[in-house]
Amino acid sequence: MDVTFVSTNRGKFREVADLLAPYGVNVRWSRRALPELQADRLETVARAKLAAVPASLPRVLVEDSGLFLDGLGGFPGVYSAPIHALWGFGPILELLARRPRGAAFRTVAALRWGRTTRLFHGEVRGRIARRPRGHHGFGFDPIFIPEGESRTFAQMTAEEKDAISHRGQALRRAGAWMRGRTGSAGPA
């Protein structure tokens, strides 16, 4: 079965396509830019993005993810992408020099499946590194060390990151749900 993933972010598309393949879901990529709301919650942003995709596409997946820093009231959160584009890592590492370094990466994936809309969540806790390390992934991956690890997301292979990441969790849930709608076999 096919689903269209709408995002301008090539790194996200690659992760989503890899994550859904074991569920028999073939992911098409639409690079359409969707409006992103200013909102407190990823859920609100993801729902609004989905609502902006023309109804002529019956099976659509969008997602919104963010890095939520304990020491900065959840900043950058829903604003992670624009803040990373504006600042890179510098000001965040400065601010955390005197603050708790705990953090969470969160994803909300929003799926339109015919007349049904479903949200799927994922979260991974961790801490912020003292300096960026690694070159895999994208966004804030080089400064995020997931719990139980010493490496950042950017020092892991795509497979290692997918196995534990916020996006991995949300997309596996979405994949299992889609598989359940079609009665086909489980993940390979």
Added chain:
Amino acid sequence: MDVTFVSTNRGKFREVADLLAPYGVNVRWSRRALPELQADRLETVARAKLAAVPASLPRVLVEDSGLFLDGLGGFPGVYSAPIHALWGFGPILELLARRPRGAAFRTVAALRWGRTTRLFHGEVRGRIARRPRGHHGFGFDPIFIPEGESRTFAQMTAEEKDAISHRGQALRRAGAWMRGRTGSAGPA
């Protein structure tokens, strides 16, 4: 003549009503919450807000304003309201301890006047104070010192701030335009 100003911010409504009164414009307040986009430019946010107001309102004014810090790549800019709500002033003052303190407050007011849409701009340059001072106004007013002044916006009366502020400039331009549409006399 009447125009409906749509905003959840009481402080903005008061300023807008005061600023437009001399042009013979009576401002009604709609506290409807409008969607605010994540975007680089105030113009984009203001246009999207205006587009979200039902067409049954023929004369509508919205605005979007932000504080753009030279030393932080224009941050918080379009995100000024949520960043102020999340942080207050602390992290921004920390980051500016080792950065240039120049800044600009900018407003884009978007007016729907029948079938016409017009944007009006205002900007005031200044610098960021070492600590918050004053209790007038709202948002980042306590840390913004306009050029040629030693006081922050929050240490000025509403009249003093309106005379030089970003919002004052944009709204006087809007008021003059509206007055020109009706052929009535100039500001009192």
